Amino acid sequence: MFHMIIAYPELAFDGDDYQSSFDAMTVTVSEFNKILESLYENDYILVNLNTVWTERTVGQNRRRMEHNTLRLPKGKKPLVISIDDPCYYENYTGQGFMEKLVLTDTGEIAAFGHDPDGHQVISRELDIIPALDKFVKEHPDFSFNGAKACLSLTGYEGIFGYRTNTYSTGMTPEQEAFRASEIEAVKPIIEQLIETGWYFGCHTWGHINLSNRKYDADAVKRDLDRWYRDVGDLVGNTVIYLYPNGAKPDGGDDWHKTGDMFKFLQSEGFRIFCSMGSESFATEKADISAVICDRLHADGTTLRNYRDRYLHLYDAKEVFDYENRPDYGYDFGEDEPETDAPAGTAQ
Numbered sequence: 001m002f003h004m005i006i007a008y009p010e011l012a013f014d015g016d017d018y019q020s021s022f023d024a025m026t027v028t029v030s031e032f033n034k035i036l037e038s039l040y041e042n043d044y045i046l047v048n049l050n051t052v053w054t055e056r057t058v059g060q061n062r063r064r065m066e067h068n069t070l071r072l073p074k075g076k077k078p079l080v081i082s083i084d085d086p087c088y089y090e091n092y093t094g095q096g097f098m099e100k101l102v103l104t105d106t107g108e109i110a111a112f113g114h115d116p117d118g119h120q121v122i123s124r125e126l127d128i129i130p131a132l133d134k135f136v137k138e139h140p141d142f143s144f145n146g147a148k149a150c151l152s153l154t155g156y157e158g159i160f161g162y163r164t165n166t167y168s169t170g171m172t173p174e175q176e177a178f179r180a181s182e183i184e185a186v187k188p189i190i191e192q193l194i195e196t197g198w199y200f201g202c203h204t205w206g207h208i209n210l211s212n213r214k215y216d217a218d219a220v221k222r223d224l225d226r227w228y229r230d231v232g233d234l235v236g237n238t239v240i241y242l243y244p245n246g247a248k249p250d251g252g253d254d255w256h257k258t259g260d261m262f263k264f265l266q267s268e269g270f271r272i273f274c275s276m277g278s279e280s281f282a283t284e285k286a287d288i289s290a291v292i293c294d295r296l297h298a299d300g301t302t303l304r305n306y307r308d309r310y311l312h313l314y315d316a317k318e319v320f321d322y323e324n325r326p327d328y329g330y331d332f333g334e335d336e337p338e339t340d341a342p343a344g345t346a347q
């Protein structure tokens, strides 16, 4: 799992209030490119999460998610990439990130933004979506059947930099007209994304924390209705639900329990439920037709502290952007040297 990537570290890491969360949650363009190279060299191949399982009837009217057999090229290892929050939120503007997706003259996905001097930029390198697109174009054997990544979308500020969202306070005719024009503008982007192997997941409308006691199944339903209206109507149905902040519903154990929120979301058609964790795993639930997945997260936190958990994918020591990241210290999670051993003692 990735978030959006940092195009201009000098803006993201300029010492303001956002700096530490950008450092914790994201990677820079240089780190992302090194990660892709490493994944490719380690023989990973992108697969579409939707193709991993099929829902089948087992026994009497019982449905279950069952693993498919993917016939990958010899020696390749399947990998799913997901990108949370590619909505180009307003508070990211001017903070070193690109601002919206656009199409180039030749119809390819690119990103629009401003460089640190305020000049407009259209780029295929400075944003995670076109950068992955470009990498797969240059390395077609990094993708199985053209799969790219799952785009995990909220709705409260629209999608891909287009403000397709409604306002809970009601909307003036001018706001309605603006929203309608944003919807028209994003449609060709969505078409091109689908055409080129991207697919979508629901990340709730309001980026709500499902472990927060103030949300019950009704609140999750209201949030989802709004997501359908502002996002689902544009990108189409999805069976993938990605918990914001990785926070699981119904008291935090969706693996062993099946609570009201989970049942509601499953009844709405969701089958693949994604959290975040310290390892990558997936398990089919026995009591209800659904799959639970934990995702590893590529970001400053794990680069700085959990190198060993990611070594099968990439080496944080080689990826880490020493030049641009703030000086918060890092030990890559390696143990401190033994302090009780006298200096000079052979270990």
Ligand SMILES: [Zn+2]
Pocket (backbone or CB within 6 Å): 084, 085, 203, 207, 244, 245
């Ligand atoms: Zn999120």
